[in-house]
Amino acid sequence: xxxxxxxxxxxxxxxxxxxEDLLLTLKRFCEENxxxxxxxxxxxxxxxxxxxxxDQEAHEYKANSFDQPMEIVSCIGNISLLEGExxxxxxxxxxxxxxxxxxxxxxxxxxxIFAGEAFVQELIGEPLVRxxxxxxxxxxxxxxxxx
Amino acid sequence: xxxxxxxxxxxxxxxxxxxEDLLLTLKRFCEENxxxxxxxxxxxxxxxxxxxxxDQEAHEYKANSFDQPMEIVSCIGNISLLEGExxxxxxxxxxxxxxxxxxxxxxxxxxxIFAGEAFVQELIGEPLVRxxxxxxxxxxxxxxxxx
Amino acid sequence: xxxxxxxxxxxxxxxxxxxEDLLLTLKRFCEENxxxxxxxxxxxxxxxxxxxxxDQEAHEYKANSFDQPMEIVSCIGNISLLEGExxxxxxxxxxxxxxxxxxxxxxxxxxxIFAGEAFVQELIGEPLVRxxxxxxxxxxxxxxxxx
Numbered sequence: 012x013x014x015x016x017x018x019x020x021x022x023x024x025x026x027x028x029x030x031e032d033l034l035l036t037l038k039r040f041c042e043e044n045x046x047x048x049x050x051x052x053x054x055x056x057x058x059x060x061x062x063x064x065x066d067q068e069a070h071e072y073k074a075n076s077f078d079q080p081m082e083i084v085s086c087i088g089n090i091s092l093l094e095g096e097x098x099x100x101x102x103x104x105x106x107x108x109x110x111x112x113x114x115x116x117x118x119x120x121x122x123x124i125f126a127g128e129a130f131v132q133e134l135i136g137e138p139l140v141r142x143x144x145x146x147x148x149x150x151x152x153x154x155x156x157x158x
Numbered sequence: 159x160x161x162x163x164x165x166x167x168x169x170x171x172x173x174x175x176x177x178e179d180l181l182l183t184l185k186r187f188c189e190e191n192x193x194x195x196x197x198x199x200x201x202x203x204x205x206x207x208x209x210x211x212x213d214q215e216a217h218e219y220k221a222n223s224f225d226q227p228m229e230i231v232s233c234i235g236n237i238s239l240l241e242g243e244x245x246x247x248x249x250x251x252x253x254x255x256x257x258x259x260x261x262x263x264x265x266x267x268x269x270x271i272f273a274g275e276a277f278v279q280e281l282i283g284e285p286l287v288r289x290x291x292x293x294x295x296x297x298x299x300x301x302x303x304x305x
Numbered sequence: 306x307x308x309x310x311x312x313x314x315x316x317x318x319x320x321x322x323x324x325e326d327l328l329l330t331l332k333r334f335c336e337e338n339x340x341x342x343x344x345x346x347x348x349x350x351x352x353x354x355x356x357x358x359x360d361q362e363a364h365e366y367k368a369n370s371f372d373q374p375m376e377i378v379s380c381i382g383n384i385s386l387l388e389g390e391x392x393x394x395x396x397x398x399x400x401x402x403x404x405x406x407x408x409x410x411x412x413x414x415x416x417x418i419f420a421g422e423a424f425v426q427e428l429i430g431e432p433l434v435r436x437x438x439x440x441x442x443x444x445x446x447x448x449x450x451x452x
Contacts, residue, residue, distance in 0.1 A: 013337055016315030016427075021163030022281055024195065024236060026299040043160055048318065050346065050424045052197065052234050054249040056212055062404045065350055067374045067419050075404025080214045084249040084262040085232045085379045085398070087346050089318060089422055100422065102348040102378040104232070104251055104398055104406060106262035110209045110222025112251060112409075115259075115378040115400035125214050126294050128236055128247065130197045133163075134316055147420050152320040168310030169428055171342065171383060173446040190307055199344065199381050201396040203359055227361045231396040231409040232379045251379070251398055253409035257356045257369025259398060262406075272361050273441050275383055275394065277344045280310075 020049065020133030027055060027127030033086075034099060034118050037129065041090050041097035046131065048139045051101065053086035055127030060105055062116030070148035076121060077114040081105035083127065086118060090131075091139040093150055098141060167196065167280030174202060174274030180233075181246060181265050184276065188237050188244035193278065195286045198248065200233035202274030207252055209263030217295035223268060224261040228252035230274065233265060237278075238286040240297055245288060314343065314427030321349060321421030327380075328393060328412050331423065335384050335391035340425065342433045345395065347380035349421030354399055356410030364442035370415060371408040375399035377421065380412060384425075385433040387444055392435060 023044070027036055037051065058080055063072040088101025103122065107113040141150035170191070174183055184198065205227055210219040235248025250269065254260040288297035317338070321330055331345065352374055357366040382395025397416065401407040435444035 014317050014319055014334070016317055019166065019313065019316055022166055023161050023163055024197075024238070024281065024286060024299070025161055026301060028301075029293055040161070050318070052199075052346075054235055054247070056214065058214065062400070064376055064400065064402045064404055065420075066402070067350065067352065073402060077404070082211055082249060082263050084251050085234060087234070087379060087381070088348055089424060091318070100348070102376060104259075104262065104378050104400075106209070106211065106251075108211045108213070108220060110211055110224070110261050110263045112259035112262040112398075112406035114404050115398065115406045116376050116404045126212075126291075126296055126298065128299065130236060134318065139318060144420075146323055149420055151420065152318070152422065154320060154322075166313065169313055170308050170310055171344075171385070171428065171433060171446070172308055173448060175448075176440055187308070199346075201382055201394070203361065205361065229358055229396060229410050231398050232381055234381070251406075251409065253356070253358065253398075255358045255360070255367060257358055257371070257408050257410045259406035259409045273359075273438075273443055273445065275446065277383060 017134040017136035020135040023131040025129050027124050027129055031124050032120055033122040033124050034120050037099045046090055046133045047092055047097050049090045049133040051088055051131045053083055053127055053129045055083045056125040057081055058123040058125050061119045061121030062114055063119045064116050074119055081107055081113055091141055093141040164281040164283035167282040170278040172276050174271050174276055178271050179267055180269040180271050181267050184246045193237055193280045194239055194244050196237045196280040198235055198278045200230055200274055200276045202230045203272040204228055205270045205272050208266045208268030209261055210266045211263050221266055228254055228260060238288055240288040311428040311430035314429040317425040319423050321418050321423055325418050326414055327416040327418050328414050331393045340384055340427045341386055341391050343384045343427040345382055345425045347377055347421055347423045349377045350419040351375055352417040352419050355413045355415030356408055357413045358410050368413055375401055375407055385435055387435040
């Protein structure tokens with residue numbers, strides 16, 4: 012389980028645009044700035060959101076939509092390559108107006124930004140590429156390269 | 159949407175003081191160590207907490223207080239400048255004794271530390287300054303500088 | 306409250322193994338790669354999980370088990386030394402198939418990985434060692450070294 016390490020690239024703190032889709036905005040940011048691997052974290056608020064749950068038996072995502080304003084209390088994830096393009100994989104947690112955690116899951120299209128602040132940390136190293144995994148039917152990274 | 163990148167400054171792992179206010183402690187840490195931009199993450203536990211929800215219509219924060227001990231299961235955020243001083247913007251998620259997510263929102267004064275461990279990553283670059291945004295009535299960063 | 310800073314070491318993005326225990330896997334990864342201090346973040350999914358709540362009066366952990374598949378919507382934490390070995394301290398938030406936050410707390414053994422992606426950022430500096438704290442009965446870091 013000895014793993015290859017990566018170098019740190021550029022660091023970004025960015026304001027996210029009102030009214031835009033959160034996932035698509037993050038993906039576009041990576042494309043426009045040439046980021047192909049890294050990690051990210053977002054806080055802010057959305058006007059509404061859709062979150063995904065991966066059914067571990069059926070091997071498909073179920074989308075759950077929440078049509079209300081909510082705080083983005085956490086949204087963390089990573090960037091790697093899928094079919095040659097930057098792919099953002101992030102999970103999100105949202106809270107309602109009573110201060111209760113109300114929704115959470117895999118970030119899907121449909122989360123509309125009210126306000127948002129993202130930290131993006133680029134990493135540099137051997138390309139990190141997602142490929143189809145038979146056991147889970149997900150697109151995953153290769154196993155750790157030994158030594 | 160080409161963005162300016164920042165350099166990484168100092169990294170800190172710190173124990174937070176029992177009985178103190180979480181938000182004020184983080185702010186004081188930044189002041190005393192001259193940190194004007196960066197990101198942070200905290201885990202630990204609180205004796206009680208107050209979390210905020212920003213009303214997207216009324217344009218004001220609503221405070222929700224939870225008067226019970228809880229785990230800090232996530233608290234992530236950033237540091238930038240507001241009116242010339244380091245400003246900590248963080249969102250928090252808290253869990254109760256049954257292991258249920260119980261409270262979440264914008265970190266406000268009123269979260270009293272039982273135990274806490276913070277990671278603070280300083281960033282260095284062009285000053286990152288919050289200014290009033292008419293659309294949301296929030297203090298936000300400037301839009302991405304092009305190129 | 307002037308604090309010692311640390312340097313950044315290696316950065317890792319790793320795929321976590323299906324069917325293995327999350328906490329033990331993270332600990333083993335640190336051992337096998339010689340990581341004694343740092344921070345980490347994980348997203349993914351589990352087949353089931355056990356989360357801890359620290360009773361602030363009784364000074365003991367209560368374990369809450371959730372025997373259902375869930376998304377790991379957040380799992381953040383740190384690495385330091387306890388009794389000479391790398392010790393992973395992480396808190397986790399999990400969501401159910403309806404997209405609701407369902408479980409959260411201190412990451413204990415018993416969270417079984419379905420799929421997982423971890424970011425590990427090594428830090429380098431003066432050894433960071435946990436020691437028994439009388440006030441909380443927890444193993445905590447020393448107070449900030451002044452200057």
